[in-house]
Amino acid sequence: xxxxxxxxxxxxxxxxxxxxxxxxxxxxxxxxxxxxxxxxxxxxxxxxxxxxxxxxxxxxxxxxxxxxxxxxxxxxxxxxxxxxxxxxxxxxxxxxxxxxxxxxxxxxxxxxxxxxxxxxxxxxxxxxxxxxxxxxxxxxxxxxxxxxxxxxxxxxxxxxxxxxxxxxxxxxxxxxxxxxxxxxxxxxxxxxxxxxxxxxxxxxxxxxxxxxxxxxxxxxxxxxxxxxxxxxxxxxxxxxxxxxxxxxxxxxxxxxxxxxxxxxxxxxxxxxxxxxxxxxxxxxxxxxxxxxxxxxxxxxxxxxxxxxxxxxxx
Numbered sequence: 001x002x003x004x005x006x007x008x009x010x011x012x013x014x015x016x017x018x019x020x021x022x023x024x025x026x027x028x029x030x031x032x033x034x035x036x037x038x039x040x041x042x043x044x045x046x047x048x049x050x051x052x053x054x055x056x057x058x059x060x061x062x063x064x065x066x067x068x069x070x071x072x073x074x075x076x077x078x079x080x081x082x083x084x085x086x087x088x089x090x091x092x093x094x095x096x097x098x099x100x101x102x103x104x105x106x107x108x109x110x111x112x113x114x115x116x117x118x119x120x121x122x123x124x125x126x127x128x129x130x131x132x133x134x135x136x137x138x139x140x141x142x143x144x145x146x147x148x149x150x151x152x153x154x155x156x157x158x159x160x161x162x163x164x165x166x167x168x169x170x171x172x173x174x175x176x177x178x179x180x181x182x183x184x185x186x187x188x189x190x191x192x193x194x195x196x197x198x199x200x201x202x203x204x205x206x207x208x209x210x211x212x213x214x215x216x217x218x219x220x221x222x223x224x225x226x227x228x229x230x231x232x233x234x235x236x237x238x239x240x241x242x243x244x245x246x247x248x249x250x251x252x253x254x255x256x257x258x259x260x261x262x263x264x265x266x267x268x269x270x271x272x273x274x275x276x277x278x279x280x281x282x283x284x285x286x287x288x289x290x291x292x293x294x295x296x297x298x299x300x301x302x303x304x305x306x307x308x309x310x311x312x313x314x
Contacts, residue, residue, distance in 0.1 A: 038276020064243025112176025
């Protein structure tokens, strides 16, 4: 009787500790995903410089990821390769965050600089996610979060204005920018439906990789491959970074943050991506932003902070 009485308070303390650590894990996963994606923008831009197409990068990413995750897929996913998600939900999430998403995102890097990748897509994802969370899940965002998102939109608007006014006519950057907008919508849809269906973070990561391999023949028909003429180092870089870090680790981090914090709050970590890209782009590519671009990113970061504070308890 004494042992039972002593054990109960101990169990309660442990349960409270686990509960309290939940948001911290969610924040850590969101920040980790933002870090990986910030550098990914630079790595994706490097692929275009190295002569690789978006299809090359997509094939390297998902072949590497699926090969790495295959043993776990065979153990965890019954039926293979969709598990409890089922084929309909698995294919839907793959459409939004699998090979088609990679093709759109990396395709944008063919036309636009790395900083465009980091500002437009990650900046718009929180805005789209809040709208979807309201439409699909019935979540009503507080006024402070809406104010923060408005700041994010205004910061992106400043970036757009400068990019449009500074770029020479016909340089094709606008094509990349439109692809980044499409990528933001796709990823926000992924986060919303993954949460609605209560998809396990690790199972989703595995399923996305496995199912993406199935659509690769269609991608190869749509966009030609150039791996045969690329340097080995360029191929290895894309396979390791896009396949392991971006294809496996970042998707798991984001899905975990999404499950713990909700799609709208998890997406608010993504405006951190431009800061990472700014630093990595300067160091690795020698790309330096203008002062209007820096101001736009500062406004985006301020908006993210305001929106995050909206969820803090009073």
